[in-house]
Amino acid sequence: MNVIIGRWAAIRHHLFLTVFSFIMLYPVIWWIGASVKSNAELTLPSLWPRNPQWSNYSKGWFSLSGVSFTKIFANTFWMEIWIVLGAVITSTLVAYGFARINFRFKRLWFAVLISTMMLPGQVLIIPQYILYNKFHFVNTYVPLILPFWFGGGAFFIFLLIQFIRGIPRELDEAAKIDGCSTYGIYYHIILPLIRPAVVTVAVFTFLWSWQDFYSQLLYLSSPVKYTIELALNMFLEQGWQVEWGQLLAMSLISIIPSIIIFFSAQKYFVEGIVTSGLKG
Known part of the structure; x- marks a missing residue:
C-alpha cells in the first residue's frame, strides 16, 4: 500500500512539474513558432503556422x-x-x-x-x-x-x-x-x-x-x-x-x-x- 501511495505521489509530482514547465516555456514555444510565420499568420492563435516560412531566417x-x-x-x-x-x-x-x-x-x-x-x-x-x-x-x-x-x-x-x-x-x-x-x-x-x-x-x-x-x-x-x-x-x-x-x-x-x-x-x-x- 505504501508503495502505491509513493508511486502516486511521484506521478503527481512529475505531472505538476511537466505542466508548470510548459507554462513557463510557453512564451519561448510561441516565439519559435512566430519566427516562421508570415505577418498575416501572426494574428492567428495557433502556435505553429500551417505553412512555415523558414526563409524568415535567411531573409532576416x-x-x-x-x-x-x-x-x-x-x-x-x-x-x-x-x-x-x-x-x-x-x-x-x-x-x-x-x-x-x-x-x-x-x-x-x-x-x-x-x-x-x-x-x-x-x-x-x-x-x-x-x-x-x-x-x-x-x-x-x-x-x-x-x-x-x-x-x-x-x-x-x-x-x-x-x-x-x-x-x-x-x-x-x-x-x-x-x-x-x-x-x-x-x-x-x-x-x-x-x-x-x-x-x-x-x-x-x-x-x-x-x-x-x-x-x-x-x-x-x-x-x-x-x-x-x-x-x-x-x-x-x-x-x-x-x-x-x-x-x-x-x-x-x-x-x-x-x-x-x-x-x-x-x-x-x-x-x-x-x-x-x-x-x-
Missing part, C-alpha cells in the same frame, strides 16, 4: 541595408571579448587589493566603492557622454569597453572580496616563504581558488553588456558598427511595414550565445552564487 540575416548579421555578430563578439576580459582582470585585481593588501585609507576607499552601487546610472549619462565626445570616442566601442577596464563594477568587486576573504591567509604566508611575490600569490594562489566567482563575473558581464541597448544606442551611430541590439531595432525603422517574422527569427538567434555560455558555465556559475569561499 541579409535584410538590413548595407550590412548583414555576419558583420553584426562579429562586431558584438569582438566588443564582448574585450568587455569580459576587462571586467575579469580588473575586478579580480581590485578585489585582491582590498582583501589582502593593507594601504592608507583602505576603509574609506572601500566605503566609497560600495557607495557607488547606490548611485543611479542615469546621473552619469550626460557627463560621461560629454567626456567621451571631447576625446572623440563617440561612434566607437571605447565608451562601451573602457568602463569595464577600471574595476569592472562595484558589485563584482564586492562579490570577489567575499570569496578572497574566505581563503586562509596561511596560504599566502606559505607562498611568501617559498619566494612568491604579491602578484605571484594573486596569480598562482588566489585566482585558481576563486574560479567559480570569476566565472560568475564573466557570465554576468556578458549577459548584461550583450543586452545593453541604451548605451549602444547612445554611442554608436554607424550601421557598420552596430551590435545585435541595435540591428534588431533597425527592423522597426525600415518602413511602414515591419517584417515581424524576420525580426523574431533574428532575435531568437541572438539569444543562442547567451544560452550556450550560461549552460556551459552553469557548474561554476551556480557554485559562485551559492558559496562564498573555501569550506573549512
